[in-house]
Amino acid sequence: MTLILENVSKKFGSFTAVDQLSLEIQENSIFGFLGANGAGKTTTFRMILHLIDPTNGSITWDKDKIDYRKSDLIGYLPEERGLYPKLKVRDQLVYLGKLRGMTKKDAQKELNTWLDRLKVPHYLDKKVEDLSKGNQQKIQFISAVIHKPKLLILDEPFSGLDPVNVEMLKSAVEDLKNEGTTIVFSSHRMEHVEQLCENLCMLQTGKRILHGNLREIKRSYGKKNLRIETDFDINFVKQIPGVLKVQTYSWGIDCQIENEAVSQKILEQLTGKGFIRKFELEEPSLNDIFIEKAGESYE
Amino acid sequence: MNKFMTVFLHTFLSKLKAKSFLITTVLFLLFIFIAANISSITSLFDSEGEPEEQTVAVISEDQTIFEQLSERLEIGESNFQVDAVDTSLDMAKESVTEGAYLGVLHITMSNEGLPEATYYTDDMMSMTAEAKLSQELEQIKIAMATNQAGLDQEIISSIYEPMEFNTEQIAAGGTDGGSIKTEEELSGARGLVYVILFLLYFAVISYGNMIATDIANEKTSRVMEILISSSSPVNQMFAKILGVGLLGLTQMALFLGVGYLILVQKQEELVGGFFEVFGLSEISISTFIYAIIFFLLGYFLYATMAAVLGSLVSRTEDVQQMMMPVILLIVAAFMISMIGLSNPGSQFVTISSYIPFFSPMTMFLRAGMLDIPIWEIGLSILILIVTIIGMALIGARIYRGGVLMYGSSTSLKDIKKALQLSKKE
Numbered sequence: 001m002t003l004i005l006e007n008v009s010k011k012f013g014s015f016t017a018v019d020q021l022s023l024e025i026q027e028n029s030i031f032g033f034l035g036a037n038g039a040g041k042t043t044t045f046r047m048i049l050h051l052i053d054p055t056n057g058s059i060t061w062d063k064d065k066i067d068y069r070k071s072d073l074i075g076y077l078p079e080e081r082g083l084y085p086k087l088k089v090r091d092q093l094v095y096l097g098k099l100r101g102m103t104k105k106d107a108q109k110e111l112n113t114w115l116d117r118l119k120v121p122h123y124l125d126k127k128v129e130d131l132s133k134g135n136q137q138k139i140q141f142i143s144a145v146i147h148k149p150k151l152l153i154l155d156e157p158f159s160g161l162d163p164v165n166v167e168m169l170k171s172a173v174e175d176l177k178n179e180g181t182t183i184v185f186s187s188h189r190m191e192h193v194e195q196l197c198e199n200l201c202m203l204q205t206g207k208r209i210l211h212g213n214l215r216e217i218k219r220s221y222g223k224k225n226l227r228i229e230t231d232f233d234i235n236f237v238k239q240i241p242g243v244l245k246v247q248t249y250s251w252g253i254d255c256q257i258e259n260e261a262v263s264q265k266i267l268e269q270l271t272g273k274g275f276i277r278k279f280e281l282e283e284p285s286l287n288d289i290f291i292e293k294a295g296e297s298y299e
Numbered sequence: 300m301n302k303f304m305t306v307f308l309h310t311f312l313s314k315l316k317a318k319s320f321l322i323t324t325v326l327f328l329l330f331i332f333i334a335a336n337i338s339s340i341t342s343l344f345d346s347e348g349e350p351e352e353q354t355v356a357v358i359s360e361d362q363t364i365f366e367q368l369s370e371r372l373e374i375g376e377s378n379f380q381v382d383a384v385d386t387s388l389d390m391a392k393e394s395v396t397e398g399a400y401l402g403v404l405h406i407t408m409s410n411e412g413l414p415e416a417t418y419y420t421d422d423m424m425s426m427t428a429e430a431k432l433s434q435e436l437e438q439i440k441i442a443m444a445t446n447q448a449g450l451d452q453e454i455i456s457s458i459y460e461p462m463e464f465n466t467e468q469i470a471a472g473g474t475d476g477g478s479i480k481t482e483e484e485l486s487g488a489r490g491l492v493y494v495i496l497f498l499l500y501f502a503v504i505s506y507g508n509m510i511a512t513d514i515a516n517e518k519t520s521r522v523m524e525i526l527i528s529s530s531s532p533v534n535q536m537f538a539k540i541l542g543v544g545l546l547g548l549t550q551m552a553l554f555l556g557v558g559y560l561i562l563v564q565k566q567e568e569l570v571g572g573f574f575e576v577f578g579l580s581e582i583s584i585s586t587f588i589y590a591i592i593f594f595l596l597g598y599f600l601y602a603t604m605a606a607v608l609g610s611l612v613s614r615t616e617d618v619q620q621m622m623m624p625v626i627l628l629i630v631a632a633f634m635i636s637m638i639g640l641s642n643p644g645s646q647f648v649t650i651s652s653y654i655p656f657f658s659p660m661t662m663f664l665r666a667g668m669l670d671i672p673i674w675e676i677g678l679s680i681l682i683l684i685v686t687i688i689g690m691a692l693i694g695a696r697i698y699r700g701g702v703l704m705y706g707s708s709t710s711l712k713d714i715k716k717a718l719q720l721s722k723k724e
Contacts, residue, residue, distance in 0.1 A: 012719075013719070046703070049528045051524070051527060051528060051703060052703065068530060071528065071529055074528065076524075076525060078521065078525065081521060082522035082524055082525055083522050083525075084517075084522055095305070095309055096529070098305045099302055099306070099529035099530055101301070143525060144525075
């Protein structure tokens, strides 16, 4: 059940929203979709969901086209939240469940399980418009997963939630993956992607600028982060070749270095100058990579 | 098909249970009930408002005129009496303002020896007494004048007797008389045609709006994106049209059923009333069948248009603006058929009965009121069905793109954009 995008493009008139995108998303994994606003994430999701047809290229899932025959196997959480404001939570989820091919009985059973799990069982008979934004989001999430989809597409699933609820949904997403669901999700929040995804792809104005396994991406990026805490003034580190960016704090500095070797040169220069509290070499964060990659194409 | 039923039932049931629908239906039924009982209701108020019979004071130079007047008023059931008074005119006027009399009638004799009268009252609103008095005095004057001229009473009554005037239709096909609609049939048909035209007009506007608003609502609340990722938008569009259609039929059946029950109950009271005006008992079965066919086809045509237009707007507030062309079309169709009601054979009506947007009304009007060959009706139905199918096919494509469009503009140009969005480039 691999989801494969081959040279997919989508043009709206003269505007190219997605440009020659190729991806392979393995079954039973969580795949992260990164990109600034307007990078083409939502358009790509809509094409995967068969809501709009690609201008060029093909999208296959399990070697077959995706269309409405398969919609019962797919779950979707759109970026723009959408539920019937006047409908009660129960009626809403049963209706949306039935539209995904569930029976009324199954939908009711699943919906109770999910409401309990997300700790909102008392909202069963409330109208959606009377719920807070965060709770509406939980209902929206349930509507995407109630029918146990094999392929789940989550467009910005954690936006607008407090940290407790983010954790709750994150663990739900991980459980779904362990139960065998393939999950594709997009986010601006790099730490969410880092925590959840094994594989990811980054889009910039419709083009794929980064793609692959998270750890490999970080390794091949080369640059490292170095944190130094000392009792003496270490501003001279800026002058050492291979040091790219320096952020000075009261307790010391954070700097970005070209490669691991540079850290050893810095260490040599530091020794004997005074007391070193901390000297830590870190993998670059996805945030750093994103900012640099996204920044590059703006220049 | 399963999902089609889900959307269909959801649309039907959620609309049926909506407060606004229940309120409108109850209000309408109440209106029908009141309209049917209007005569007993007004009499209820009358008997309370005017418990005693009222009196008009008469000051007359000629006593015989007063006697004649009094006699005539007694025969021709009037709701007031006359009373001869001997006082002066001013005093009589005073007693009117005090409320003792409804008014004062002052009758004098002209030079030719004929009566002239002035009616004084403080209640200029109540015209009934005035009209009645003037009418009766007129009769007395005519009798006196003709008497003076020496004419016989019988000659006079024959002058005033209304002439017999009948209208009969000439069969177009010649002498095989069987296809001529009689005057009774025609007036019966006119009644039914009028009722159906009005119902169709009402149905298209209210249910069309309901469909368009429903779709716009789903777009505004953004639930649309989930819906169309679950089942095909085209499927949903038709499920919606049928769901609201069933709702419409339920409401219509309720109105007509209640209306019919009331009429049957009041049949005796209404002899010569409603049944004769609308002549419901005289109508042929085929007219009823045409009524149903054209009602359904008309609904589907306009409902499809409404659904497509509804898919183009992204805010509920813009629905009215977008629906304008549809409303204008149905108003035009209604206007043409109102003209056609008095002149169903006119060329204008004939032509419009082949134009799909007008034909549900105008062809039904012709079919109900004239005896036109069956192929003409068939042709019109065929054109209508082809248009509906064409509309549905194009509409489905516009709908598919339209539901994904979010923008502020509300013009028909959006159709092009919607088509582009749904089309494979």
